[in-house]
Amino acid sequence: DAGVTQSPTHLIKTRGQHVTLRCSPISGHKSVSWYQQVLGQGPQFIFQYYEKEERGRGNFPDRFSARQFPNYSSELNVNALLLGDSALYLCASSLVGENTGELFFGEGSRLTVL
Amino acid sequence: QKEVEQNSGPLSVPEGAIASLNCTYSDRGSQSFFWYRQYSGKSPELIMSIYSNGDKEDGRFTAQLNKASQYVSLLIRDSQPSDSATYLCAVNFTGGGNKLTFGTGTQLKVEL
Numbered sequence: 001d002a003g004v005t006q007s008p009t010h011l012i013k014t015r016g017q018h019v020t021l022r023c024s025p026i027s028g029h030k031s032v033s034w035y036q037q038v039l040g041q042g043p044q045f046i047f048q049y050y051e052k053e054e055r056g057r058g059n060f061p062d063r064f065s066a067r068q069f070p071n072y073s074s075e076l077n078v079n080a081l082l083l084g085d086s087a088l089y090l091c092a093s094s095l096v097g098e099n100t101g102e103l104f105f106g107e108g109s110r111l112t113v114l
Numbered sequence: 115q116k117e118v119e120q121n122s123g124p125l126s127v128p129e130g131a132i133a134s135l136n137c138t139y140s141d142r143g144s145q146s147f148f149w150y151r152q153y154s155g156k157s158p159e160l161i162m163s164i165y166s167n168g169d170k171e172d173g174r175f176t177a178q179l180n181k182a183s184q185y186v187s188l189l190i191r192d193s194q195p196s197d198s199a200t201y202l203c204a205v206n207f208t209g210g211g212n213k214l215t216f217g218t219g220t221q222l223k224v225e226l
Contacts (some may be wrong), residue, residue, distance in 0.1 A: 008203045023157040031214055042118075042202050042216030043158065056211040090157055094212055099207040105157040 002027070002107035004093050012112045013081050021076040023024060023110045025093030031055075032074040034066055035090040043090055049074055055098070078111075086113045116141045116207045120217035128225055133190040135220050137203030138225045140184070145205035147179055147186045151221065162188060193224045 005024045013019055025032050025076050031050040034045035045058040049068035063079045069073075078085055092103035117140045125181040127133045135149075141191055149159035164170045165184065176189040186205075190197055200219040207215055 024220050031212055034186070040135065040202075040218070042218050043214075045213045045215070050212075056213045058213070093195050096212075100212055101146050101204055102160055103212070104164055107157050 004101070004104055006089075006109050008108035008109055009107065010110045010112075014114050015081055015083060017113075018077065018079050019081060019111060020090075021078075021089050021111075022073065023091030023093075023106060024073045025074070025091075026104055029093035029095055029104070031094045031096065032068055032072065033092045033094070034074070034076045034091050034101050035092065035105075036060075037088040037090055039087075046108055047074065048069050050098075062099060069103050081113045086111060116215055117125055118203055118205050118215050118217040120203050120220050122218055123221040125220055126223045126225055127193050129193060129195060131193050132192075133222055133224070134191045135188040135190075135196065135201050135203075135222065137186045137217055137224075139186070139190075139203075139205045139215075140206075141205070141207045142181070142184060143208040144181075144184075144205050145208065147177070148204040148206070148214065149177060149188045150195050150198045150200055150202040150204060150216075158202055189223075192226075193222075195224050195226060198222060199225050 021114045034046040037043040041067040047066040048056040149162040151160045162177040178187045202219045204214040204224040
């Protein structure tokens with residue numbers, strides 16, 4: 001079975017641009033979460049979606065948005081990119097939507113903002 | 115602010131030794147605790163979960179939880195060079211849905 005897949009794997013943007021990151025969860029998993037990992041830090045929670053509804057939002061500005069589609073895949077959008085948005089963006093899927101930390105991570109999308 | 119604290123290391127141990135990784139957390143009511151392993155340039159991988167006070171063993175790994183002290187640890191027995199990685203402690207704080215709060219990770223180096 002395929003694991004969590006993310007695209008693109010690497011991308012370079014300039015300040016002020018917009019980026020869309022995509023994620024396909026493990027088959028049968030209905031919950032998708034997004035995390036941002038800056039070099040040398042642990043992942044930081046951005047969003048969780050379960051059954052196409054937002055179930056949690058981390059401490060990120062409104063420039064960050066996400067959605068989940070009927071097939072449970074998800075997109076993370078970031079507008080008006082700043083240099084500080086440079087990070088590894090991780091998507092994680094899980095079987096259930098609440099009270100589990102048993103997450104399966106994709107390989108991530110590494111964003112560089114110049 | 116709910117926090118998870120780890121010593122960033124690096125923690126160096128000789129091959130075959132026991133590696134001990136420690137983590138403290140701020141919310142006394144937390145129920146779920148996890149250890150993820152992250153190799154350089156890779157994504158985190160779940161290696162242990164623990165929900166009750168005491169020890170939980172899985173192969174060479176043992177997770178220990180002490181809720182009264184707000185402390186969780188990971189022991190790796192017979193450490194191998196392939197265990198060299200960053201170990202992330204994560205907590206699902208009370209009412210947090212699936213949200214995990216991660217520590218900054220402890221880098222472990224197993225030396226030949």
